[in-house]
Amino acid sequence: MADLQVEVMGKDEGVMDDYIGKFTLSVTPGTKEVEIEGTVFKIVMGTFWIKIESTPSQDKHRLQFPYLFDGPIHYSRHYSPAVGLLTNFNDAWLYSTFIKGVPLFFRNNFQLWNRKGPASFAVRPGIQAGHRLLYARAAGNAFGIIEDTKGVVELLHTGAQDDVSGGGGPNAQRRVKPAVYTYIISAEDASFRFSETGAAFFVDFASKHALHSNCAEVVRYSGEFHPRPEGGWQNFGDFTPDDPVKWEFMIDNNSGTYAPDKMLLPEVKELFEFNFPGLVVRALDREDERLVESREACRAYALKWRGVRTDELQLHVREGEVTLCRRVSESGQQEMKRAKDNFT
Template structure:
């Protein structure tokens, strides 16, 4: 399937500019407050567990009849205000939120949200971006669409709101065909509307008020149990570039196959400090995430709860800092790339492998899987000197509840693996002590396999790769018993890719061995670039260079494991 690659991006569960400093446990939009089941009885409490509060939560989804599969399409907008006085235009996108009468398991559960692509320099933007949600109840929904002007150098200006209310759904629902809704200006940017008013008076524009065109249709009855609404399509992806300071440390000469690190480090002139782009990725997977994948942050320190709930001065400041770091890492600007697929496919799996650079360079990634199947991940390692209070907390945007988190990496196989759909029901891989170490099908690393990096281009077939993923996250501490469910979910979304799961405790020795092999591979094949978090437009100081020197020395001398 063809894919769009634009200099803009969609994103789900995004933090709105107004919401950045709000309490994560409060819901500011219209949402049902009822948290009991249909009989009015309180939900079952999860079993008591030893250790600090948090981690796996066994609270079940409230039972409900099957709902409907609803497709919402954001077509276009007319007569938007002008947020940029220089170009007399805006860079608009929509942040949409869907509210239903379905009770959430906890009031802190994240919103069901979608961010559309950004349309550049236009007051007449055309998105035609679909959002397909499953198990929307017969009691209907309320859709709130906030229109913003994207401004990477400053905060995003709100251009207005649109509310779409559908009080009931049924087989006879006629749908909404390109309905035009007036944009409410009450919460919009006064500056943007002032520019619009001036141009209207000067007859440069004809109308002062804007409209948003939206369609709603029912695709049919949802299958399976109801109780929660979730995204089933499209499978969109984004690649974000964050500005960082970088220092090349011992870049391997292409003409020298295996120079020793000591020789390279000592004979090279002082490395040059430059800017590099740190890549962050998002991939919307097809829901639903298994309901059992439900984890809360762990209160391993007294300050952690305040950080997630924004309680107290310390908690408020730490939460705000992490929200800011999330916005920095998943920054939206003209360099952001995006595309989408209608459903899980070979092409979607190839795009995922492209986002992780196949098996090049021995990369290890930190990831978070949200409750609505949004897969966020960035490369991790000691060369990334990024000042983050918590990597998984940053990836989740300080979400109290997520589905799963940990680390993963990609390995290339010598032979194409068997179709996982033809094998017996998935089991956790690591506990047998074998993991992905298939004697009949060596992987790289640790074995040397031709036909791929670093000498050749990556093999463009997902059957030659395996995704090794674990639950190594101190922030949420996912339950190892849920790994088989995670494996099945990922294999269903990444068609043709072999998935291997490891328990960070039960398989600690095997996991450590495999990650050490990845790091050794990175020393041999990686680019040897160290990174440090920088700011937009910031200059490089002598202290920055000294810090990069220390980081570079630590990397070359085998610093402590991340």
């Protein structure tokens, strides 16, 4: 029988949240009351009520993978007001979905932190603080369930802020944004986390993938992807509505932080097609000329037809703006000073 381990945190306005305690319980069905155990002398910090509902699995792999996540595919879209306030940036959207069947496709394969990469252990505390701030729960975040291919495509609409559960929200006039995204598939919780590669909050951070993974030593996979209409953006007319278009995901292994094995790209393709039936996925090595051509066509289309400026395709800071990395550093110094003052 499996156990569920829960850590309880107190949400603060700053970069760091207070640790309240933890508890462990079995996953047997029913309503349970458990005590939250603190770290100091294991003092009881409160009680927690939880109800567990269990349904027998019908999956053919249930004996081989008895605790395999089988959906539904929840998504969350993060936009922290604190990030916008701290950095003056508007392009602060991050996305996270829980995907099914990760162990079925990757088995025992994990991608290790590249020791020769740009992000060393010395910079981890700052990156982890940035991760907590970016993925923090906030009133501006959106949550829902992706039930079909149309839902995952509409998640990538320009300025999309509506529920895409069941295949899309009410804003049919929104268009799929021609953009390149940085992604990781987490080894910790099988989540697929991504954001635009040129997002301003990446400025001054040594690794975009590490910011998404919270500096995890291993991930299932990482790289970049971009959506495109069938045949590529170079063959698409902006007068064509998005709905009848057959959309494709071009996904790769472009990650210096984890240097993913290109031999696993077929498994990446199968994983996403398993989660989003009907979505055409093309998984190519980062040096494949077909990938490079498709990515550049995506960016060229954004510049010509969607009003994107050249500087928006690269990491940049406008005059008078302060980077998230700097703000995280300043906030950490202020919290250390407050802790020192309280101690003395």
